Amino acid sequence: MSYIQATYKFPTKVGGTERKAEGIALGMTVGSWTDLTEMDQQQLLRHKGRVVSVTEVEEDSNLFGIAIIEYPTVNFSPDLPAILTTIFGKLSLDGQIRLQNISFSSGLAEQFPGPRYGVKGIRDILGVYDRPLLMSIFKGVIGRNQAYLNQQLEAQCYGGMDLVKEDEILFENELTPFVTRIKEGNRITKKAYEETGHRTLYAVNLTGRSTDLLNKARWANEAGADVLLFNVHAYGLDLLQAIREDEEVHLPIMAHPAVAGAMSGSSTHGIDYSISLGTFIRAAGADFSLFPSPYGSVALPFQDVQNIVSKLSEENVWKPTFAVPSAGIHPGLVPTLVKDFGVDQIINAGGGIHGHPQGALAGVKSFKQALHATLAGESLENAASKHRELKEALQLWG
Amino acid sequence: MSYIQATYKFPTKVGGTERKAEGIALGMTVGSWTDLTEMDQQQLLRHKGRVVSVTEVEEDSNLFGIAIIEYPTVNFSPDLPAILTTIFGKLSLDGQIRLQNISFSSGLAEQFPGPRYGVKGIRDILGVYDRPLLMSIFKGVIGRNQAYLNQQLEAQCYGGMDLVKEDEILFENELTPFVTRIKEGNRITKKAYEETGHRTLYAVNLTGRSTDLLNKARWANEAGADVLLFNVHAYGLDLLQAIREDEEVHLPIMAHPAVAGAMSGSSTHGIDYSISLGTFIRAAGADFSLFPSPYGSVALPFQDVQNIVSKLSEENVWKPTFAVPSAGIHPGLVPTLVKDFGVDQIINAGGGIHGHPQGALAGVKSFKQALHATLAGESLENAASKHRELKEALQLWG
Ligand SMILES: [Mg+2]
Ligand SMILES: [Mg+2]
Numbered sequence: 001m002s003y004i005q006a007t008y009k010f011p012t013k014v015g016g017t018e019r020k021a022e023g024i025a026l027g028m029t030v031g032s033w034t035d036l037t038e039m040d041q042q043q044l045l046r047h048k049g050r051v052v053s054v055t056e057v058e059e060d061s062n063l064f065g066i067a068i069i070e071y072p073t074v075n076f077s078p079d080l081p082a083i084l085t086t087i088f089g090k091l092s093l094d095g096q097i098r099l100q101n102i103s104f105s106s107g108l109a110e111q112f113p114g115p116r117y118g119v120k121g122i123r124d125i126l127g128v129y130d131r132p133l134l135m136s137i138f139k140g141v142i143g144r145n146q147a148y149l150n151q152q153l154e155a156q157c158y159g160g161m162d163l164v165k166e167d168e169i170l171f172e173n174e175l176t177p178f179v180t181r182i183k184e185g186n187r188i189t190k191k192a193y194e195e196t197g198h199r200t201l202y203a204v205n206l207t208g209r210s211t212d213l214l215n216k217a218r219w220a221n222e223a224g225a226d227v228l229l230f231n232v233h234a235y236g237l238d239l240l241q242a243i244r245e246d247e248e249v250h251l252p253i254m255a256h257p258a259v260a261g262a263m264s265g266s267s268t269h270g271i272d273y274s275i276s277l278g279t280f281i282r283a284a285g286a287d288f289s290l291f292p293s294p295y296g297s298v299a300l301p302f303q304d305v306q307n308i309v310s311k312l313s314e315e316n317v318w319k320p321t322f323a324v325p326s327a328g329i330h331p332g333l334v335p336t337l338v339k340d341f342g343v344d345q346i347i348n349a350g351g352g353i354h355g356h357p358q359g360a361l362a363g364v365k366s367f368k369q370a371l372h373a374t375l376a377g378e379s380l381e382n383a384a385s386k387h388r389e390l391k392e393a394l395q396l397w398g
Numbered sequence: 399m400s401y402i403q404a405t406y407k408f409p410t411k412v413g414g415t416e417r418k419a420e421g422i423a424l425g426m427t428v429g430s431w432t433d434l435t436e437m438d439q440q441q442l443l444r445h446k447g448r449v450v451s452v453t454e455v456e457e458d459s460n461l462f463g464i465a466i467i468e469y470p471t472v473n474f475s476p477d478l479p480a481i482l483t484t485i486f487g488k489l490s491l492d493g494q495i496r497l498q499n500i501s502f503s504s505g506l507a508e509q510f511p512g513p514r515y516g517v518k519g520i521r522d523i524l525g526v527y528d529r530p531l532l533m534s535i536f537k538g539v540i541g542r543n544q545a546y547l548n549q550q551l552e553a554q555c556y557g558g559m560d561l562v563k564e565d566e567i568l569f570e571n572e573l574t575p576f577v578t579r580i581k582e583g584n585r586i587t588k589k590a591y592e593e594t595g596h597r598t599l600y601a602v603n604l605t606g607r608s609t610d611l612l613n614k615a616r617w618a619n620e621a622g623a624d625v626l627l628f629n630v631h632a633y634g635l636d637l638l639q640a641i642r643e644d645e646e647v648h649l650p651i652m653a654h655p656a657v658a659g660a661m662s663g664s665s666t667h668g669i670d671y672s673i674s675l676g677t678f679i680r681a682a683g684a685d686f687s688l689f690p691s692p693y694g695s696v697a698l699p700f701q702d703v704q705n706i707v708s709k710l711s712e713e714n715v716w717k718p719t720f721a722v723p724s725a726g727i728h729p730g731l732v733p734t735l736v737k738d739f740g741v742d743q744i745i746n747a748g749g750g751i752h753g754h755p756q757g758a759l760a761g762v763k764s765f766k767q768a769l770h771a772t773l774a775g776e777s778l779e780n781a782a783s784k785h786r787e788l789k790e791a792l793q794l795w796g
Contacts, residue, residue: 029567030538030541031538044538044540046541047540077569077605077606081605081629081632082569084632084656084657085656085657088659088660089566089629089654089657090566090725091659092656092657092659093658093696094659094696095663096663099660139429140429143428143441143442169473169483171475171480207480208475208477209636209639210479210634210636210637211612231479234479235479235634235636236632238633238634239608239637242608242609256487257488258482258483258487258491259482259486259487260490261490262486262490262667263668265491265668266663266668269659269663269667270663270668298488298491298492300491
């Protein structure tokens with residue numbers, strides 16, 4: 001049988017957990033059971049939610065129930081809005097409850113596309129296989145003109161970044177329209193590639209009305225854009241999937257975590273980050289998932305980040321999604337990043353590049369020096385003695 | 399100047415609130431300020447977020463900052479995904495912070511449609527002006543066939559409900575396809591109207607892939623559907639607006655609160671219910687907004703419900719949206735509902751109708767008896783002495 005399993009955590013009292021779990025399994029599916037006729041029970045059996053397991057844990061003298069409930073796919077259409085409504089629709093409104101984990105049966109998982117490219121496909125585009133990729137962002141984009149963006153993009157391409165992404169708050173505007181940003185980004189990345197032999201992918205922010213997104217994405221595809229950045233949580237997961245599945249759009253998609261904290265930021269309510277920035281993002285088809293790193297000022301707990309990365313990379317029917325731990329990243333963190341998240345990740349720096357005492361180009365160099373040393377098993381201290389840019393970065397950020 | 403104002407609440411330390419507020423105003427717009435040249439400052443001034451006010455409150459010996467920040471509309475396109483990303487994008491990921499309130503300048507508000515019909519327009523359709531409307535739902539829809547739904551719908555139409563809505567968990571399925579439900583709903587409501595002179599509107603659940611929604615809505619419109627029920631929070635607010643604005647869809651829209659608890663259920667994180675089920679729903683164009691009543695087992699705090707109702711009805715450029723306090727509603731609550739939320743609301747009952755000792759038809763009657771008595775200034779006890787159905791309902795639920 002095809003199904004989705006959902007794990008919930010909720011406050012409980014000794015002995016009340018099983019009953020609460022049964023209440024969810026029934027309330028979110030057939031409504032009631034014991035008062036049904038035997039004939040009705042037979043008819044509804046394959047629709048009934050099933051309590052897979054129930055456990056209780058004590059935390060700070062509070063007792064919590066953890067229940068895994070299985071919902072048969074016959075109850076819903078194979079789309080993420082139907083799944084969200086089925087497993088956490090009215091239940092999300094029912095006091096303190098946290099959706100901790102979800103698990104698709106393989107029959108259900110196959111109905112979702114997963115990433116078009118995934119880690120391997122993105123590496124094939126770039127021709128880079130043996131190291132984490134390096135990504136940078138712009139410094140200040142609101143109210144700035146195209147020449148300002150171009151200048152920053154050039155420095156980052158010639159410096160040797162693998163990816164450069166726009167800010168998620170850069171919308172359609174007169175100074176730097178979507179169309180112009182794609183054309184200019186294309187021109188600059190192409191020129192830098194021809195001159196340096198290093199390829200940089202430019203991620204342009206796909207924004208506007210939902211009903212215009214596919215046409216804009218098709219246009220971007222046609223115009224030679226590299227990657228689409230998308231504020232999936234401001235739009236809806238199903239629109240991410242629609243872009244992924246559109247036959248005329250073959251662009252990698254970078255999912256931005258903006259607004260995800262609204263549903264995932266609390267530890268007692270809402271939906272775990274491993275779902276919102278992990279499972280759902282991968283199922284719907286993003287090639288990259290950005291999330292707060294565990295190191296910066298806007299930081300997630302380390303365990304949360306590990307859970308996200310695990311959901312993005314664990315073996316299943318979908319290609320793996322590139323993990324992009326973001327915010328608070330500076331060159332001194334590169335050994336930690338590699339130790340914690342391995343080679344298949346994207347090291348994404350903003351302030352750590354633009355805040356370098358010698359400017360952005362030196363910032364890019366310092367990251368490359370730190371990465372090269374780390375992969376060679378060399379200490380950063382040692383590498384810094386040979387590279388001025390890394391030395392100054394370490395002096396500033398440690 | 400056109401703008402949106404956002405009110406945030408966050409833990410703070412004495413003296414740190416102003417700095418935190420300034421950090422938000424800059425971080426969510428131009429990024430930095432004091433290190434900019436005077437020329438840059440001139441160029442960016444109209445893009446800079448502005449701290450409107452900062453206050454501090456103590457709750458349970460914890461100090462909270464409350465900051466109102468104003469974002470100029472020049473920074474974003476006039477759509478809800480851009481607004482969400484601008485006011486709560488990366489900020490939602492930044493530890494404990496709650497988006498408490500939002501306020502559109504009139505120039506911005508005019509760029510959102512609000513409801514097509516609103517309270518007055520729905521009353522015009524029904525020809526009912528002087529009382530709350532009565533709505534009922536089905537009992538158990540998953541795994542049931544069309545004959546089962548028809549039978550329930552008939553009882554509710556002939557009983558005299560103003561609206562009957564489907565369950566939010568009823569998706570496209572073989573037993574009761576969308577197309578059939580609309581046709582059968584149409585047939586039954588029409589027949590009942592011809593025979594009783596009482597009009598019942600049937601709300602059909604619009605589900606499926608985002609890219610199919612507008613076509614399905616157009617089809618429903620063409621086929622004579624009455625009202626579209628929509629799980630807006632499982633899809634995205636902008637899709638609600640797209641349905642509202644579609645030139646070929648003239649159907650009232652009923653916004654279901656499913657999944658809204660994921661972003662609004664916590665009191666410390668996420669987005670206040672008055673925004674998710676109030677301001678946003680009205681701006682995007684729903685004619686009805688369902689939300690948990692303050693009375694049932696799935697209940698919201700009374701103040702939260704009042705805030706939602708206030709946002710749905712306060713005077714502004716948009717037509718008012720019908721408030722639908724739901725869950726836990728039985729006839730004995732009708733006087734309280736009318737006292738708390740007035741005449742312009744929808745009394746929405748499920749168990750309070752289907753759980754009546756004498757069945758659903760008696761359930762419907764008991765609600766009408768309670769409503770009639772309440773509006774006439776008669777006590778329910780008095781009315782119950784004359785009406786058997788109400789008497790039994792009060793005996794059961796109080
Ligand atoms: Mg290119
Ligand atoms: Mg009709």
